[in-house]
Amino acid sequence: MRKKIIAGNWKMFKDLVEANDFFKQLIEKLPDTEAEVMIAPSFTNLWHSFQITRDYPIEIIAQNMHEENLGAYTGEVSAEMLKSVGVQRVILGHSERRMFFGECDEQLNLKVECAVNNEMNFIFCVGEEMEDRNSNNHFKVIKRQLDIGLFEMYPEDWKHAVIAYEPVWAIGTGETARPEQAQEMHHFIRKTIADVYGNEIAENVSILYGGSVKPDNAKQLFQQPDIDGALVGGASLKVSSFIKIIQAI
Numbered sequence: 001m002r003k004k005i006i007a008g009n010w011k012m013f014k015d016l017v018e019a020n021d022f023f024k025q026l027i028e029k030l031p032d033t034e035a036e037v038m039i040a041p042s043f044t045n046l047w048h049s050f051q052i053t054r055d056y057p058i059e060i061i062a063q064n065m066h067e068e069n070l071g072a073y074t075g076e077v078s079a080e081m082l083k084s085v086g087v088q089r090v091i092l093g094h095s096e097r098r099m100f101f102g103e104c105d106e107q108l109n110l111k112v113e114c115a116v117n118n119e120m121n122f123i124f125c126v127g128e129e130m131e132d133r134n135s136n137n138h139f140k141v142i143k144r145q146l147d148i149g150l151f152e153m154y155p156e157d158w159k160h161a162v163i164a165y166e167p168v169w170a171i172g173t174g175e176t177a178r179p180e181q182a183q184e185m186h187h188f189i190r191k192t193i194a195d196v197y198g199n200e201i202a203e204n205v206s207i208l209y210g211g212s213v214k215p216d217n218a219k220q221l222f223q224q225p226d227i228d229g230a231l232v233g234g235a236s237l238k239v240s241s242f243i244k245i246i247q248a249i
């Protein structure tokens with residue numbers, strides 16, 4: 001059975017005080033849910049966030065990590081460092097990392113390998129740009145991202161993986177993929193995994209949708225059979241909207 005997941009990606013928002021306020025409120029108002037609830041704060045907030053949420057069903061995850069275990073990589077953070085502050089899952093390949101920090105599929109392949117070697121769970125992001133969709137290349141783009149980034153994993157490594165489909169044109173734009181558009185791509189992703197690894201692995205991997213998920217569109221997205229939850233940006237910054245999205249699943 002695949003898991004339902006609502007994960008908030010805070011990007012470069014919220015300092016320590018703001019994070020602390022958010023978690024105090026979230027803990028108080030957290031609805032009963034079957035879904036796993038995760039938040040990815042900035043590196044500087046990980047330890048404190050982990051400490052205040054550790055007795056509650058809220059998982060603190062990281063937004064990125066380096067592909068080497070250690071070394072002279074100024075400004076970078078390793079899997080071991082994340083684990084030492086209680087983090088057991090990391091977002092890899094977010095489109096903002098690909099776009100603004102030049103992360104390519106080959107580098108993401110190394111990050112996936114590093115995660116697996118460190119028993120670190122991860123949310124692997126894929127997504128096409130609007131011009132890929134307009135030129136009808138969107139399936140090809142997603143297939144390439146999966147092929148190079150993920151498909152060198154051994155079958156047993158899939159237990160660490162969650163996928164997030166985040167069309168770049170829907171991130172932070174207020175424009176969401178229509179539920180049937182998102183479903184079509186989620187189904188394609190699952191089928192592509194099944195073709196390489198078989199049905200059992202494909203049926204058990206959670207595939208989240210991300211891109212302007214809000215309280216008013218979440219329910220329709222979650223009704224789609226291949227959408228197992230959401231990776232939420234903007235709407236995860238406010239406790240009230242984040243809770244409504246949790247309730248929608």
Ligand code: 13P
Pocket residue numbers: 009094166170171172173174210211212213231232233234235
């Ligand atoms: P928005 O929900 O703000 O569009 O961001 C989505 C996202 O990038 C989550 O990782």
